[in-house]
Amino acid sequence: MCGIVGYTGRRQAAPILLEGLSKLEYRGYDSSGMAVLSGGNITMYKSGGRLSELKRITDNGSRPAGTIGIGHTRWATHGAPNDVNSHPHISKSGKFAVVHNGIIENYLDLKLFLTEKGFSFVSETDTEVIAHLTEYYYNGDMVETLRKVVNKLNGSYALGVLSCYSPETFYAARKDSPLVVGLGERENFIASDMPAVLSSTRRFLLMDDGEIAAVSPDSVLIYNANREPVEKTPFIAEWDISAAEKNGFPHFMLKEIFEQPHALDATVRTRITDGGIILDNIALTDEQIARIDRICIVACGSAYHAGVLGKYFIEKLSRIPVETDVASEFRYRSPIVTDRTLAVIISQSGETADTLAALRQARKLGARILSVVNVVGSSVARESDDVLYTRAGPEIAVATTKGYTTQVAALMLIGLKLAQALDRIDEKDYKRICNDLIGLPEAVNKVLENNIQQLQFIASKYYSADDAYFIGRGADYALALEGALKLKEISYIHAESYAAGELKHGTISLIEKGSLVVAIACDDRLFGKTLSNIKEVKSRGATVIALCSDSSDALRAECDHVIELPQCGAETYPVAAVTALQLFAYYIASARGCDIDKPRNLAKSVTVE
Numbered sequence: 327m328c329g330i331v332g333y334t335g336r337r338q339a340a341p342i343l344l345e346g347l348s349k350l351e352y353r354g355y356d357s358s359g360m361a362v363l364s365g366g367n368i369t370m371y372k373s374g375g376r377l378s379e380l381k382r383i384t385d386n387g388s389r390p391a392g393t394i395g396i397g398h399t400r401w402a403t404h405g406a407p408n409d410v411n412s413h414p415h416i417s418k419s420g421k422f423a424v425v426h427n428g429i430i431e432n433y434l435d436l437k438l439f440l441t442e443k444g445f446s447f448v449s450e451t452d453t454e455v456i457a458h459l460t461e462y463y464y465n466g467d468m469v470e471t472l473r474k475v476v477n478k479l480n481g482s483y484a485l486g487v488l489s490c491y492s493p494e495t496f497y498a499a500r501k502d503s504p505l506v507v508g509l510g511e512r513e514n515f516i517a518s519d520m521p522a523v524l525s526s527t528r529r530f531l532l533m534d535d536g537e538i539a540a541v542s543p544d545s546v547l548i549y550n551a552n553r554e555p556v557e558k559t560p561f562i563a564e565w566d567i568s569a570a571e572k573n574g575f576p577h578f579m580l581k582e583i584f585e586q587p588h589a590l591d592a593t594v595r596t597r598i599t600d601g602g603i604i605l606d607n608i609a610l611t612d613e614q615i616a617r618i619d620r621i622c623i624v625a626c627g628s629a630y631h632a633g634v635l636g637k638y639f640i641e642k643l644s645r646i647p648v649e650t651d652v653a654s655e656f657r658y659r660s661p662i663v664t665d666r667t668l669a670v671i672i673s674q675s676g677e678t679a680d681t682l683a684a685l686r687q688a689r690k691l692g693a694r695i696l697s698v699v700n701v702v703g704s705s706v707a708r709e710s711d712d713v714l715y716t717r718a719g720p721e722i723a724v725a726t727t728k729g730y731t732t733q734v735a736a737l738m739l740i741g742l743k744l745a746q747a748l749d750r751i752d753e754k755d756y757k758r759i760c761n762d763l764i765g766l767p768e769a770v771n772k773v774l775e776n777n778i779q780q781l782q783f784i785a786s787k788y789y790s791a792d793d794a795y796f797i798g799r800g801a802d803y804a805l806a807l808e809g810a811l812k813l814k815e816i817s818y819i820h821a822e823s824y825a826a827g828e829l830k831h832g833t834i835s836l837i838e839k840g841s842l843v844v845a846i847a848c849d850d851r852l853f854g855k856t857l858s859n860i861k862e863v864k865s866r867g868a869t870v871i872a873l874c875s876d877s878s879d880a881l882r883a884e885c886d887h888v889i890e891l892p893q894c895g896a897e898t899y900p901v902a903a904v905t906a907l908q909l910f911a912y913y914i915a916s917a918r919g920c921d922i923d924k925p926r927n928l929a930k931s932v933t934v935e
Contacts, residue, residue, distance in 0.1 A: 328413075328427040329355060329399040330505065331522050332486045332496050335513025335543045341387035343397035346515075346522035347377055351924060355399035356407035360384070361414040361423040363488050363496075364392030368423050372412035394494060396486040396516075398425035404433070405450025414488075415454040417461035418445050421490040424460065426453040427518055428482035428503040436478060452481075460487060468497050469549055472538050476501065482679060486516055498539040504677040504705065507531040507539055507546050509560060514541050520563050521720055528563045532703050561703050577922045579723035579816070583908050584774060587767035589728040590901065592717040593735045598760045603743040608696065608712040615747040618668045621648045622693065623737075624656050624684045625672035628730045628811060633672055634804040635900055636737030642897070643745035643759075653680040657687055665692035670740070673697070674721060674729035676704020685709060698736045700729055714740065723923045725816050727908050730808065731770070731901050738763060738898065762895025769902040772892040777906055784871060784887050785913035791842045794819055795833070797826040797863075798846035799856050805846050805900050809907035816925050817915040826859040839867030844910075847874045847881065848891065848903050860884050871910075873903055 329350030333342045343360045358380045359372030369390035373379040377399065384390070398413035405411035414423040430436070433452035436459065441447070445458045456475060463474040468489055476483070482502035489497070498505055498516045508515035509529040516539070517523050520530060533539060536551040548556045575581035597604050621640060623633035630652055637648040651661070657680070663669065669688035673681045676699040685706060689695055697710035700718045707713045716732035742759060745751040751759075794813055796806035806823035814821040824833050826845070837843070843863045847856040857880060864870055864884050872885040875893060882888050894902050915922050 328401050328518070329522065330396070330425050330427055330484055330486050330516060330518040331398075332396045332498065332516035332541065333513065334394040334494055334496055334541055335510065336393060337513065338387070339392055339395035340384055340390060342526070343395055344377070344381055344384070344387045345525065346517060347380075347397050347399050349522045349524070350399055350517075350519060351377060355401050357400045357402070357409070357412040358398065359400075359412040359414055360395055360397035361416070361425075361488055362390040362392035362395035363490065363493065364390065366490050366493070368416065368420060368488055368490060370414055370416060370423065372409050372414070374408040374412060394488070394496060396423065396425050396488055396496060398486075403429055404452045411449045411451050413453060415449060415451065415457045417457040419461055422457055422460045422464070423488040424453060424457040425486045426456055427484040427505075428501075430455065430479050430483065431481035432479070456483075456485065460489075464489075464491075466491070468492055468495075469538055469540055469553065472497055472499055473551070473553060476538070484518055495540055495542040498533065498541060500533045500537065501535045502679060502682065504675075505533050507533060507541060507548075509546065512543050514543060514546055516541060521722075524563065529560045530563060531558045532561055532708070534708075564702075576916075577723065577912075579725055579727060579912055579922050582721055582723055582727045583905065583912065585719065586728045586731050586905060587770045587774075589716070589718040589732050590735055590770065591767045593732045594739065594763050594766065597739055598764060602746055603739055605714055605739060605743055608714060610694075610696070610712060612747040614694070615744055617666050618646055618744075619666045620662075621646055621668045621670060622656070622661065622663065622688065623648060623650045623670045623672065624653050624681065624688070626653045626678055626680055628726045628808060629672040629674060629678075629681075629733060631804060631808040631811065632730055632733035632737060633670070634807060635734050635801055636670070636741070638801045638804065639738050639897055640741040640744065643741045643751055644748055645750055646744060651684070653678070653684040656684040661688075661691070663688055663691035663693045665694075667691075667693040669693040669695050670737070671695060671697040671706055671710065672699075672733055672737075673704075673706045674700045674716075674718075674726055674733070676701045676706035678706070682706060682709070696740070698733055698740075700732070724925055724928050725812060725911075725922075731904060734901055734904075735763065735766060759895060759897055762898040765894070766898055766901050769892050769894045769898075770905050773902050773905045773909075777889060777891070778909060780887075780889060781906060781909045782913050784889075785910060785917055788842055788869070789817070789914045789917035791819055793836075794821040794842040794844060795837070795863075796821065796823040796844045796846070797829065797856075797859060798849075799826050799852040800849045801900050802846040802849050802852070802856065805848075805903055805907065806844075808904055809844060809846070809911070812908055812911035813914060815928060816911055816922050817918055817920055818926070819914065826856055829859055829862060834862060834866065837863050837866045837868050841866075841868045843868045843870045844907075845870055845872045845885070846903065847872055848899050850876070850896070857881060857884065873906055875899055875903075
């Protein structure tokens with residue numbers, strides 16, 4: 327998703343804006359720009375393409391001069407990624423400049439209205455209407471002007487606005503798109519994500535929907551939709567700026583794969599105690615758990631795949647029916663939700679637009695909201711009844727790794743908690759699964775120590791494949807979903823996942839000599855059936871790579887390559903298995919020379935529908 331940075335203070339703004347935008351490159355973008363106010367004039371530099379071009383045309387921020395400015399990395403929605411459509415956008419008189427994350431759904435109506443008032447447009451974007459509306463409504467009071475502007479906007483937005491009439495103050499507003507205010511010493515910031523300004527401050531004000539901020543070097547004033555002042559307690563970010571550095575790894579993705587043992591330990595260890603599962607920030611009582619008659623797990627992308635694994639685990643242990651929904655579909659299928667429904671909302675960033683909308687719908691229908699989130703203080707976290715933080719730390723690569731595995735671990739903790747509260751798990755199984763969860767960091771470390779060379783070799787043989795098919799049964803099918811997504815999103819190889827039992831219902835017609843099939847055969851209960859499916863594709867000429875936890879002669883006889891994983895618990899093995907799938911995708915993409923951390927057309931946090 328697009329990135330926003332704003333600065334006002336005593337230092338030159340341009341270098342700070344460039345540094346902040348570089349910290350937001352992981353969010354995904356295709357153009358960039360900045361506007362700096364000095365001497366009563368706004369100077370803009372914009373460029374399609376990578377941030378390196380903006381650095382070049384500004385001589386690494388040596389120009390434009392000025393101590394207040396706004397910057398932006400754009401992920402194109404309305405209009406092609408080029409210099410003209412890049413943000414910021416400026417008003418007719420040149421007195422106002424705007425950067426915007428989100429989508430204005432009624433921009434065509436507003437554009438027609440403004441055209442009739444004498445305004446002309448140079449870009450194809452929805453954002454340009456905001457700059458012209460600001461000029462149209464300006465009455466000498468920027469807060470009141472912005473209040474009128476946002477009341478005309480339908481859709482989502484995070485805004486940063488410069489005004490030539492306010493030489494030291496810029497303005498911000500948000501609705502359904504993330505925006506924070508960073509608090510410094512005689513300088514202040516805005517950003518769409520905290521890592522943008524962590525090198526300057528760890529103190530933040532978290533803006534809520536409908537709020538407008540006036541940000542000056544020595545003060546930050548925040549108002550609600552009725553223009554009433556809002557008092558906020560600063561949020562202290564625990565993340566260190568070094569967490570957003572590569573630390574010698576060639577890519578953030580590989581670094582974050584290697585960070586998984588630590589992230590899993592942080593997620594699990596302190597929450598498993600002799601007295602039971604202790605889930606901080608979750609107030610559900612045993613009596614409230616007993617009233618739950620259905621669980622809806624709602625998420626997008628990899629978080630949805632974590633939810634599919636969570637469904638298997640939670641149903642098996644708690645015997646509560648669990649539905650999994652893609653958030654963008656949940657909103658439109660008239661879901662059956664009551665006050666006895668527990669809605670489990672999963673989002674790494676806590677700002678995913680479709681997930682937020684699904685959360686709000688579930689709440690409106692009466693559900694209790696329990697969120698599994700990584701970012702403390704995010705919108706999903708703030709709007710939930712209960713929150714389980716995954717403690718993964720900053721995740722910079724667009725393709726999630728440690729975010730996904732800690733979500734799976736968190737869902738397993740929830741499943742254990744529910745089963746224990748309902749007295750549906752015996753003491754022996756409870757202790758066994760707890761020990762298996764505590765042992766996950768060691769299991770992932772073994773994959774990182776024992777399987778990397780083999781995975782690199784396999785990747786070097788098949789990186790030129792055009793298609794790949796991932797198959798599995800039960801929880802292995804849930805793993806296939808994530809394995810296929812990882813491969814396609816960073817290597818651009820067409821990859822699909824299928825329940826292995828569905829092969830004969832159409833998919834096997836695609837299998838021919840040389841087709842690449844990744845077969846996940848880790849579930850011992852279903853091993854024999856999966857082996858039969860492997861034989862089916864092998865007999866049609868497929869090249870088969872198998873993942874298993876205990877290889878057999880029969881499996882090795884059918885497969886071209888067998889990746890044997892460390893022994894794990896019957897319920898917890900997917901976390902170790904998916905680490906191998908992550909590495910497989912990474913080394914394939916590396917061999918193809920792909921931009922692994924910033925795959926084309928993708929964004930880290932999807933904050934628009």
